[in-house]
Amino acid sequence: MKKTVFLGALTLSGLAAVAASAGTLDDVKARGILNCGVTTGVPGFAAPNASGEWEGFDVDVCRAVAAGVLGDPTAVEFVPTTGKTRFTALASGEIDMLARNTTWTFSRDVDLKFEFIGVNYYDGQGFMVPKELGVSSALELDGATVCIQTGTTTELNLADYFRSNNISYEPVPIETGAEAVQQYNAGACDVYTTDASALAAQRANFPDPSAHVVLPEIVSKEPLGPLVRHGDNEWGDIVRWTLNALISAEELGVTSVNAAGLAADGSNNPEINRLLGTESNLGEQLGLDADWAKRAIEAVGNYGESFARNIGESTPIGLARGLNASYLDGGLIYSPPFR
Amino acid sequence: MSSTPDTPQGGFRLSMLLNDTRYRSYTFQFIALVAIIAAMAFIGGNLVRNLAAAGLNISYDFLGQQSGYDINQRPIEYTSQSTHGRAALVGLLNTLIVAFLACVTATIIGVVAGVLRLSPNWLVRKIMSFYVEIFRNVPVLIWILIIFSILINATPAPRAFKGADPQASMWLWDSVAVTNRGVFMPSPVWNEGSMMVIGVFLASIVGIFMFRRYAKAQLFNHGRLISTFWPSFGLFFVPAILAQIVLGNPIGLEYPELKGFNFKGGFTIRGSLIALWLALAVYTGAFIAENVRAGILAISKGQTEAAAALGLRPKRIMSLVVLPQALRVIIPPLISQYLNITKNSSLAIAVGYMDLTGTLGGITLLQTGRAIEAVLLLMLFYLVISLSISFLMNIYNNSMTLKER
Numbered sequence: 001m002k003k004t005v006f007l008g009a010l011t012l013s014g015l016a017a018v019a020a021s022a023g024t025l026d027d028v029k030a031r032g033i034l035n036c037g038v039t040t041g042v043p044g045f046a047a048p049n050a051s052g053e054w055e056g057f058d059v060d061v062c063r064a065v066a067a068g069v070l071g072d073p074t075a076v077e078f079v080p081t082t083g084k085t086r087f088t089a090l091a092s093g094e095i096d097m098l099a100r101n102t103t104w105t106f107s108r109d110v111d112l113k114f115e116f117i118g119v120n121y122y123d124g125q126g127f128m129v130p131k132e133l134g135v136s137s138a139l140e141l142d143g144a145t146v147c148i149q150t151g152t153t154t155e156l157n158l159a160d161y162f163r164s165n166n167i168s169y170e171p172v173p174i175e176t177g178a179e180a181v182q183q184y185n186a187g188a189c190d191v192y193t194t195d196a197s198a199l200a201a202q203r204a205n206f207p208d209p210s211a212h213v214v215l216p217e218i219v220s221k222e223p224l225g226p227l228v229r230h231g232d233n234e235w236g237d238i239v240r241w242t243l244n245a246l247i248s249a250e251e252l253g254v255t256s257v258n259a260a261g262l263a264a265d266g267s268n269n270p271e272i273n274r275l276l277g278t279e280s281n282l283g284e285q286l287g288l289d290a291d292w293a294k295r296a297i298e299a300v301g302n303y304g305e306s307f308a309r310n311i312g313e314s315t316p317i318g319l320a321r322g323l324n325a326s327y328l329d330g331g332l333i334y335s336p337p338f339r
Numbered sequence: 340m341s342s343t344p345d346t347p348q349g350g351f352r353l354s355m356l357l358n359d360t361r362y363r364s365y366t367f368q369f370i371a372l373v374a375i376i377a378a379m380a381f382i383g384g385n386l387v388r389n390l391a392a393a394g395l396n397i398s399y400d401f402l403g404q405q406s407g408y409d410i411n412q413r414p415i416e417y418t419s420q421s422t423h424g425r426a427a428l429v430g431l432l433n434t435l436i437v438a439f440l441a442c443v444t445a446t447i448i449g450v451v452a453g454v455l456r457l458s459p460n461w462l463v464r465k466i467m468s469f470y471v472e473i474f475r476n477v478p479v480l481i482w483i484l485i486i487f488s489i490l491i492n493a494t495p496a497p498r499a500f501k502g503a504d505p506q507a508s509m510w511l512w513d514s515v516a517v518t519n520r521g522v523f524m525p526s527p528v529w530n531e532g533s534m535m536v537i538g539v540f541l542a543s544i545v546g547i548f549m550f551r552r553y554a555k556a557q558l559f560n561h562g563r564l565i566s567t568f569w570p571s572f573g574l575f576f577v578p579a580i581l582a583q584i585v586l587g588n589p590i591g592l593e594y595p596e597l598k599g600f601n602f603k604g605g606f607t608i609r610g611s612l613i614a615l616w617l618a619l620a621v622y623t624g625a626f627i628a629e630n631v632r633a634g635i636l637a638i639s640k641g642q643t644e645a646a647a648a649l650g651l652r653p654k655r656i657m658s659l660v661v662l663p664q665a666l667r668v669i670i671p672p673l674i675s676q677y678l679n680i681t682k683n684s685s686l687a688i689a690v691g692y693m694d695l696t697g698t699l700g701g702i703t704l705l706q707t708g709r710a711i712e713a714v715l716l717l718m719l720f721y722l723v724i725s726l727s728i729s730f731l732m733n734i735y736n737n738s739m740t741l742k743e744r
Contacts, residue, residue: 084701088710091393112708113393133498143599145520150688150702156407159419170520170601171409172611172691173702182488183691187496188519188610190600231393 024096024228024235025069025287033075036062037095040080040176044201044310044317045101054078057310058099060300061120061226065097065242068292073299082176083152087112090229097239099226101195103153113230117240120225120303122323122332124218125157126196128203131211133190138217142167147180147189154194157220177202195222197311197319204316238286245293247335248275249302250326256301263294274338282338303333390711399716401707402427408702410693412609423703430698431720437615437694438681438724444620445680446673449627454657456632467628474625479683482622487614487690491519494610500597514594516602519610523595526606532589540579547571611692615684623680630672634665666739674732678725685721695720 028034038046038058046056054062054076063073079095090098091113101123102108104116127146129135138161148155150173162169172189174180181202184192192199196218203209226243228236249255252272254262263276273279277290284290300306307324311317325331356366390396402424409419414432417425456467474482495507497518509516516523554565583590595605638661646656687694688701695717704713 084705087705087708107708113395141600143601143603145601150697150705152705155409155702156706159407159409162409163419169409170411172411173688173693173697174691175688179689183491186491186519187498188491 024232025238028069028096032070033077034062034066034070034097035077035079035095036065037079037081037086037089037098037100038062039100040082042101042177042198042201043205044315044319045197046078046099055310057121057306058101058226060306060310061099061239061243061246062097064246064296064300065239067295067299068242068245068288069238071295073295083149084175087114090114090227093229096235097226097228101198101224102227103195103222104225104227105153108227114227115230115233115236116225116227117236118225118243119223119332120243121197121223123195123197123222123224125154125193125220125222126199126218127215128184128192128199128212129190129215131213135215138215138219139165139167141169141191143169144190145170145172145188146191146193147172147174147184149174149177149180149194152194153220153222158193161219181206195224197224197317200319201311201317204318234287238288241282241286242293242296244335245275245296245338246300246303246306247326247333248338249293249297250304250333251328251335254297254302255305256298259294259297263291271338280339386711397712398709399712401703401709401712404707406703407706410698412612412693423699423707426703427695427699427716427720430693430695433692433698434681434684434687434694434696435724437612437619437684437687437692438677440612440616441619441623441680441684442677444616445623445627445676448620448624449676450631452624452628453631453635456628457635471625471628474622475629479618479622480686480689483615483618483686483689486618487610490610490614494519496520497597497601500602514592516595516597518602520601521607521609521611522613523602524606524608525592525594526604528591528593530589530591532586535586536579536582536590539582543574543578546578547574550574609692611687611690614690615687615692619680619683623676623683626679627673627676630669630676631665633672634667634669635661637668638664667741670732670736670739674729674736677728677732681724681728682721 036059038054038056041047042056044056046054046058049055059078062076062078066076067073079089081089081095081098081100086098086100086102087108089095099120101121102116103123104119108114109116127138127141129141135141141162146158146169148158148171155171155173158169158171172183174183177194177198180192180194183189185206196214199214203212203214206212226239228239248271249259252269252275254272254275259276262272263278266278267273267276270279274282276294277283277292281290283292286292301309304326307321308314311319313320321329321331323332325333327334356362403422405420406423406426407419408426410417410426410429412433413429414436415425415429417429452467452470455463456471458464458467494517497516497520499505499507500509500516500518507518514525550570551567554567557563557565593604595602595607597603642660642664643656646660647653651659684694685696685700688697691697693701699713699720700717704710707713
């Protein structure tokens, strides 16, 4: 009996593994739709809006790729994934790419056989506490009960941070952000910790956002970026250079508004021309047509536009550019040249 | 006994494999076996090939690596520097703890509710069928979430106990604090001489057993009925309490105290454990109540009437005549309810209780990415737990079956 159960498990995992195959670009073109893994809902990054359409900063990456490859930014099937299911979904071929606040780490890149194609948000793990606790630093949190979302790098950073500062805490593992917020608001935990961007995003939905503070300590590096499977470098290149196109567009001043005009009239800047496909054959080298980057920029805007529209200071999320400013403004967002 | 003396020896023909009833069943069983093995081999080979194609391998090395995460409820020593294997062990113990607590509580709830469902009192009967139908027909995950939300929203946070005029206060002479993070209660402190008190306590338990045996002997040999409840009750408490007073309170109590963010000291039962335990107990209790009711109804009414004719009181009829016979019907389905509790305890992560699924099948799986290995191991653990429960309960069942002379 034990044996049959064992083999039954193998069946399931075997079925899951069958789907993976090479030639993701051909698969996507043949299907006419891009399967993109996103979160189950983090406002500003990926969440369905009132009419059920997915919106957000990570969603924009999916839409840009779909616009570049298929010519239609709406030809995307969004697959909500949890911290637990995201890697299995990508490895099994259920999704073509994952754009889901995923931290680029060594073991995910090397051991889990994924390819991070870049960083679209430089984040770090922060702590949120109610103002009435009167806590001003994470070092004052000795003995506190901390709500953590499981299945993320967060719990490892947390264990490391508290151990290195020799303070004790009581971890409360939670499956999704929504449940964590529920427990935090009921006072079942003193502190809620996750990436600072997600803290800001979730605080925006609180009944009284001003009653909560994010502590100044950022205890980890969390470079978040989209990723694809190992072993299909052509597809990886497409996703990587789509993100780079959005970043370059901001550096070069190309926006969703002026992209069509710049492409039609030509520009004095050869890099803009190469980006928009009026010079050289960069699109062809990717296995796409010449207009791919122009379509991507028109669909979602350049990096700065997407940031401002989804999570910028004028939105309820209210994140400052900070580290995520273009390198021209002293940030870390930087694209290799288009040539 | 030879059934076919006429069949010539050595007269076996191949066609007999299909035509002869003596061999036919073996033929089909053999064919089915080969087909199953072939299917399994195909699936297994497929898995191995696909894993190899993806550059992955099956390896259990991660069990020896440092886990790097903390667990709140630790029955054994564990830190974030311990291995993934030890984290799995902590999870296993947590699973066993909640399964044991829930099995005991569900049995008590189930027996009481099952007996009361047959009560002659209309109101009691209806209340109990209301309980059974409500709990049996809503998924257990929903119950876990409901009980947990009630718990965290209806009970005060530790910070409500703070200040000169706190909103909440502790119970039982400031010894028990009920908060939305759990129940904090005093824990015993073993000072010098506590062994004496424990010794006296154990001796009085032996005394209770001897007294009961004596009472039984009196009943059987001389027909005298001696009341056993109050003497047993007295024996249970009085000697141990006397010893505690005489020896100058060797067993002390450590009271929980509010320090900083939380209560410190004493013994803690976390809210996640309480919610999971209660939910599993009341949910499965409803099923057990139905089993108990079925068992009691299976005993013919003649038994009850005969016992009544002998002059037994209704309580004694139930405990001496009906329930012992009903147990034979009740125990087999009870085994599967215990198995259900154990398996349903894997929903623990919904309330943040770190059971086996939360540690090995949750954080370890995610941090190492070894999904197939972790899930296989998880299945093995649950299989072993379930088979052990079945084994023990079957022994009990065999001891309860009708012994015919």
